[in-house]
Amino acid sequence: MRSSLEQFERVSDYVSGKLTESQQSLFELEMSNDPFLQEQVAFQKDMVRVVERRALRSEIGAVASTYAVGGMSLLSKLLLGTGSALVIGVLSYFIFMHPKTEQKPQVASVERSKSEEHSPVQNEQVSNEGDSQETTPTTHVMTVDEFIAFMRKQEQDPSFQNLYGSFMTPPLLGYKKDSLVSDNSGFVSIPSDSLIKESIPTIEQKRAYIGSWRTSPMSRAKASKIPGLRKQIKSRKKAATVYVTDEEGNILHNAKMTFSYFGEQRTVLIDGVYGFDLYSDIKTTVVIELENGDKALIENVDFKPRYSTYIEIEGYTTAKKGKQEAASEPGIKRID
Amino acid sequence: MTDQEIISSIRKGEREQAIRFLYQEFPKIKALILKSGLNEVVAKEVFNDSLLLLIEKLQDPNFELTSKLTTYLYGINRFMVKNEMRRQNKTAYELEWSDTLIISDADLGYDVEKEERLSQLDKILAQVSEKCRQIFELFYFRKQSMEHISKTLNYSSVNSAKTQKYKCIEQAYQLAKKNVSHPESLLP
Numbered sequence: 315m316r317s318s319l320e321q322f323e324r325v326s327d328y329v330s331g332k333l334t335e336s337q338q339s340l341f342e343l344e345m346s347n348d349p350f351l352q353e354q355v356a357f358q359k360d361m362v363r364v365v366e367r368r369a370l371r372s373e374i375g376a377v378a379s380t381y382a383v384g385g386m387s388l389l390s391k392l393l394l395g396t397g398s399a400l401v402i403g404v405l406s407y408f409i410f411m412h413p414k415t416e417q418k419p420q421v422a423s424v425e426r427s428k429s430e431e432h433s434p435v436q437n438e439q440v441s442n443e444g445d446s447q448e449t450t451p452t453t454h455v456m457t458v459d460e461f462i463a464f465m466r467k468q469e470q471d472p473s474f475q476n477l478y479g480s481f482m483t484p485p486l487l488g489y490k491k492d493s494l495v496s497d498n499s500g501f502v503s504i505p506s507d508s509l510i511k512e513s514i515p516t517i518e519q520k521r522a523y524i525g526s527w528r529t530s531p532m533s534r535a536k537a538s539k540i541p542g543l544r545k546q547i548k549s550r551k552k553a554a555t556v557y558v559t560d561e562e563g564n565i566l567h568n569a570k571m572t573f574s575y576f577g578e579q580r581t582v583l584i585d586g587v588y589g590f591d592l593y594s595d596i597k598t599t600v601v602i603e604l605e606n607g608d609k610a611l612i613e614n615v616d617f618k619p620r621y622s623t624y625i626e627i628e629g630y631t632t633a634k635k636g637k638q639e640a641a642s643e644p645g646i647k648r649i650d
Numbered sequence: 651m652t653d654q655e656i657i658s659s660i661r662k663g664e665r666e667q668a669i670r671f672l673y674q675e676f677p678k679i680k681a682l683i684l685k686s687g688l689n690e691v692v693a694k695e696v697f698n699d700s701l702l703l704l705i706e707k708l709q710d711p712n713f714e715l716t717s718k719l720t721t722y723l724y725g726i727n728r729f730m731v732k733n734e735m736r737r738q739n740k741t742a743y744e745l746e747w748s749d750t751l752i753i754s755d756a757d758l759g760y761d762v763e764k765e766e767r768l769s770q771l772d773k774i775l776a777q778v779s780e781k782c783r784q785i786f787e788l789f790y791f792r793k794q795s796m797e798h799i800s801k802t803l804n805y806s807s808v809n810s811a812k813t814q815k816y817k818c819i820e821q822a823y824q825l826a827k828k829n830v831s832h833p834e835s836l837l838p
Contacts, residue, residue, distance in 0.1 A: 322816045364771045365790040377669045
């Protein structure tokens with residue numbers, strides 16, 4: 315009696331067209347009287363089709379993603395979408411909250427030696443830090459000229475470009491660089507000692523702001539840049555921006571954001587602001603870790619659609635909200 | 651690229667440039683799909699599936715193109731949109747596609763039951779081990795010999811590679827049979 319393996323090989327050869335004409339005729343004769351053999355042939359033919367389709371889908375998907383990213387019209391839409399949100403956000407920030415440059419938080423001074431290894435922009439920030447520790451914060455309203463000059467300067471800053479999408483490489487501003495591994499999508503993987511599994515204390519006196527703007531075609535394209543997420547593109551998605559600031563609205567530099575969804579955990583470095591995608595129907599947990607190690611947890615991130623506006627997350631967790639409110643001392647400039 | 655160049659490169663297995671060329675039709679077709687009442691995500695799926703069907707058609711040496719290739723692509727998209735609208739119990743907005751080639755199930759060789767079966771099998775493939783998927787891809791798609799596969803995947807001999815291939819297909823077959831009796835087992 316023929317073994318299953320031998321029969322399988324014959325079916326396989328028949329499906330692949332490897333049998334000679336006479337072998338093929340014989341096989342077809344045998345098959346006509348054997349429903350099991352017919353089923354086996356049908357199954358292997360289906361397998362061939364499905365495997366071919368999988369590979370083809372992957373090729374089409376690869377072209378689709380590059381086309382979407384490279385397509386000028388989509389890029390324009392993205393820039394239009396994010397640009398308006400950005401301008402409103404930055405304007406609001408600088409008109410209402412931004413203190414003078416000298417009042418930047420002292421985080422960078424803690425990391426001075428690391429920062430010096432990186433961008434000139436970062437070095438410039440560090441050079442201002444010496445004065446800032448002794449200065450009292452004051453609110454500064456920017457003029458239009460100052461604002462334009464600021465925007466031009468920021469355009470040179472790679473970290474600023476993070477606003478335009480999570481597929482861009484986040485700046486590795488010397489933050490535990492050795493322990494992080496960057497992947498193609500610009501995400502940085504962290505070791506298994508999960509932040510999210512830890513018991514995370516509330517960050518007192520600091521707040522995270524999270525905002526969203528209209529989902530653009532580009533933001534869908536970005537999803538395909540995230541390894542392992544291609545199958546999840548169907549999820550409704552919002553491009554979101556996280557701002558990490560203190561109560562005064564001053565950006566806290568070199569924060570680390572870990573977000574967990576689809577059973578995966580990703581960590582990115584944020585220089586105050588970071589753009590990423592949130593999936594409306596997927597539980598997303600975000601942990602913000604400041605440069606000094608303080609952490610805040612935002613569970614079940616889920617926000618209603620708002621366009622071109624920023625939403626403040628009310629405390630980092632519901633349980634800690636009361637404590638958060640109590641920590642209202644103004645003028646906090648140091649994290650440690 | 652001319653239609654003939656596209657067909658020729660697809661039949662030679664050099665698909666990337668052809669796919670890239672055909673993908674240039676996406677914005678226009680997407681606009682039609684959106685006007686038909688489907689959303690952007692579905693529009694992309696419909697377009698990608700249509701492109702896949704077109705490539706499959708072109709790979710068939712017996713297929714003869716009787717219109718412009720892009721016209722045929724529009725026709726397949728129209729067909730797929732109608733299918734999707736039917737699936738979603740929506741009324742098709744035929745007006746938007748009035749100038750588009752009408753393609754039937756028979757023209758396309760599209761069998762709903764078969765497509766359903768293939769879709770189930772696709773889910774089964776997602777359940778088998780990565781090693782099995784590699785073997786399937788190399789054998790069924792890349793058409794590599796078992797000698798080559800055994801070297802590529804570091805099997806000690808051709809026979810062990812063949813045995814592994816048999817085990818993999820047997821596993822998939824059992825999962826498919828199980829799915830027939832318990833279709834809920836493949837729910838995502």
